Amino acid sequence: MTGFQYPTGMASTIMGAPSLGNALCPILGALFFLSIYVSLLSMVLIAFNRCIHITKSTDTYRKLFSPFKSFLWVLLSWVVSGVLVAPAFLGYGEFGWNKAHVCGIINENPYSPHYISNIYGVTYWLVFCVVAGLYLRIYIYVKDSVVKMAVANQNPVNFEHFVSIRVIKQTKHMFIMFSVFTVCSAPSVLLYSINVHEPFMSPGAIVAFFSLYRLNYVLNPFLYGWKLPVFRRAFKALIRCKRHLPFQPGAPVN
Template identity: 35%
Template sequence: MSLNKSALKSAPDMVYDLQWEDGLLVGLLGVSGLIGTVGNAAVILAFCLYRKVRTSANAFILNTSVFDLLTSAVVIPLIISSLMSGLPNCGGACCAFLGFQNLFSLLQSMLSCVLIAFNRYVHVVLSVDTYKRLFGPVKAVLWVVGAWVSGILIMFPAMSGIYGSLGWDAYVQICQLSSDDPASPLFFTNVVLSLYWVVVLAISAFYIRIYLHVRKGAMAVGQHLGHSPQQVSLQAVKRTKHMFYIFFTFLILTCPHAIINYVDFYATLLPEAVFFTIGAIYYLNTAVNPIIYTWTLKEFRQGFKSMVRCRRQILPNPPAGQPAVTRPARVRNVQFRLTVSNRVAQAGPSFALSEVNT
């Protein structure tokens, strides 16, 4: 990608005038920040409060929600402030930290999507023993810590000024990568965006492998071959499908932003309205994730309902075909036997248990 040298020299001297495109971006960012702050805070609170939500697989969702919350509650409001004034809203060190947070959140979203896809691949395709060895409660935390360390290592060239630098981007009026450093665009395209496409390909490969495995098991059942190693539980397949929805939404919202930064990093080819709208859609990902969790994952849906009703525990759903009982009936001198159908198993173990999530 060639650099516009004259534009780089004139960037600090630009006179900023608020246009309607900026107003559109501010409005979209405001909605994303508000919904993302409330939604991600609810996800984190549900994970901390309810054992049913606190599973090994959901630890990767928690990691995404933590950084989405920081983006929604801290980064987006400061971006709005910068767009309104056309100037950095804090000192150089603060702007560099905000730039780090902005890019580090993107890296954590990508790495969490990889970990989720790998978790589903191991659970569906490989053996149960392999899943227990790789994704126990403690090891799930280690995977998350590994994602943090990997993100810091990826950001180190820009953090140290070796290859690009963090700071004020005068072209898009946000704290991200300094426009005064000619290597900043190269770091973004050659490191961050290249990693983005590697992640997309890796996740796609995991889900394609899962699909082929499940399809082979379904064909074995259809041909009346009985139990085969390719057969997996319906619950595991359903949860994997829901996790794919999370990745697909992430891809739809962030892919245009990645493409446009490859072809038009300085926003000189496309109209500003298009460039800013795509940027706002990118940040919309932080607000959409909690909505997807509520829509697709039953444990989060139950956790949110329990929080609204101020319950300390998630109550199990009544068996299918039976109405929910609001008040326990008083029956004296009568003993009930629990049958197998009365025992409702949890969808997955919590971090307090020794098993792993299914």
């Protein structure tokens, strides 16, 4: 989806007209917002997965995140993303060629500003609060576990009741991804959600904030590859056009 939407969007901006014609421009605009919603809900799923993995028993985690149920979680995130895009096709906003020379939301439609603030903006900040709350729950749980162990001054007997260092490191890495996403996207979402009602941003400022927003998509692969060995292996396999790389004994693959 990103490989289709972003190159055609850049071509449209350079050409000053929809690169695939006016008929497909609303689809490209919808895909832009769909990619945002999928990214947001993916972060919720990651944080929820980490929270259950750390704060609940292994049996509970496996019941909630079996391969099939994990597929259903991801499918649900796409369905919800589609539902969030749908109002703009039903009259509550409109996708198409706009004044910024991109296929996106058309500000001339009287309901488009309300779509930006009430659906796009509210969804973003709701996701932010949920994800931040989940990571805070993880932090408090791990902190309390460490304190209890220190007070008891004893080694854990039942390891299932304690969090492994590997799992904590993985969770820290995912929190870093969430923090980078927030730093890159929050200014754009906040200011643009206001600007659609009361214009106060110059065209140059809008371009700068949206460039910062899209910087997140550029940084993501490098952050994942830098922090998570399993992603480094996956990226190497993609570059070498191989389905998988040979297993290396002792290599941290998780």
